[in-house]
Amino acid sequence: MAHTPSAAPTDDTPSTPSRRRFLSQTVGLAASAALYTQLGHNGVWAAGSDAPEKKEVKIGFIPLTDCASVVMASVLGFDQKYGVKIIPTKEASWAGVRDKLVNGDLDFAHVLYGMMYGLQLGVGGAKKDMAVLMTLNHNGQAITLSKKLADKGAVDSASLAKLMASEKREYTFAQTFPTGTHAMWLYYWLASAGINPFKDAKVITVPPPQMVANMRVGNMDGFCVGEPWNHRAIMDKIGVTAVTTQDIWKDHPEKVLGTTSDFVKQNPNTSRAVMMAILEASQWIDASLQNKVKMAETIADKSYVNTHVDAINQRILGRYQNGMGKSWDDPNHMKFFSDGAVNFPYLSDGMWFLTQHKRWGLLKEHPDYLSVAKQINRIDLYKEAASQFNVNIPKEVMRSSKLIDGVVWDGSNPAQYADNFAIKV
DSSP: OOOSSOOOOOOOOOTTTGTTTGGGSSSSSHHHHHHHHHSSSSSTTGGGGSSSSEEEEEEEESSSSGGGGHHHHHHTTTHTTTTTTTEEEOOOOOOHHHHHHHHOOEEEEEEEHHHHHHTTOOOOOOOOOOOEEEEOOOOEEEEEEHHHHTTTTTSSSHHHHHHHHHHHHHOOEEOOOSSSSHHHHHHHHHTTTTTOOTTTTEEOOOOGHHHHHHHHHSSSOOOOOOTEEEEHHHHHTTTEEEEEHHHHHHHHBBBBEEEHEEEEHHHHHHHHHHHHHHHHHHHHHHHOHHHHHHHHHHHTTTTTOOSOOOHHTTTTTTTEEEEESOOOEEESSBBOOOTTTTOOOOHHHHHHHHHHHHTTSSSSHHHHHHHHHHHHHHHHHHHHHHHHHHHOOSSSSSSOOOOSSSSSSSSSSSHHHHTTOSSSS
16 A cells, blocks of 8 residues: 655645645545636546546556656545556566556556557557557666676776777666666667667666666666666765766656556546546645655655665755766756656657667567557547646647657658667677
């Protein structure tokens, strides 16, 4: 069951909907629906024929900072406002999340974007029609190199490539799931420096909470993972931050709210209600520095991320250090809402992961990129939920970005994009 701290975070921003978060705990669903309509929210998702089909839902999460919107939706009671009860369920690995989503043990999950696309196409251990309902966050991951490598001068991609060329041995790097975001950030970064991740290195899969312990005993030279585990490696003096993922791709898509296509078909109202609760939690987190600090205090608990709050609360505020004496304020740190810009499930975001799956040999042939993205990314449901929440909805389903190697991705010609990389499988 969800853990609720004895002193639950309170809202510091009167203009946000979170001022009303506990109203639904003391009134019935029908009454609360009418009340929220008066307050600017359409109550149809909470009562009547559009009431959630399933009142209690399990949402799996991995102990990472970016599980925060799922956790806070439960802790702050936003879920009850929309007629559902979210049970955040802590999972040990992404493979476990995959299995429980596919077999129905979980209703939804805080999940790797690329995993959802891999499952749709039968890559990554299972095949199932999946649904991405919304993006949970942008940015906020990093690549950590071991202190031993840093002491030899390998502190970024160029110096790493130089060391690997001069000191020949097997170099091992870890990601968190073969089709997931961290694998793709790691491979892209290595390749941008001329390092073929499959020919020039050994790549292993390690669950996020186990990264630091594995680096401590020398099982890897570097890893890509979400926070707080990169900052934790610095705190424990075993690793340094070589690059943040927002420096690989500014405002990149990261985790999503995922479920199966079958669940959405059977429970569309529940899906909308859960999305609205998480949208409100996302807005609450990004509304103020005080809310972010309170969020960090909440999710640091052993029920969630299980680490010292100081491992979370610096980078969530954009306060970075690399473990080698450099500190900076990063305006492109982890974002959960940004006036709704984070949460829209752009088709081009999902398609990008397919291009990388093809690039690295996970897909043998080019899929129908756009058709797959339209099947998975439920923009229709997102628009319904976001419009009820008065969130800005982009006019375009594609967006354009320039990545660390200078190559622009806009979704316009995915097959050509995938084939044009010099380093690929």
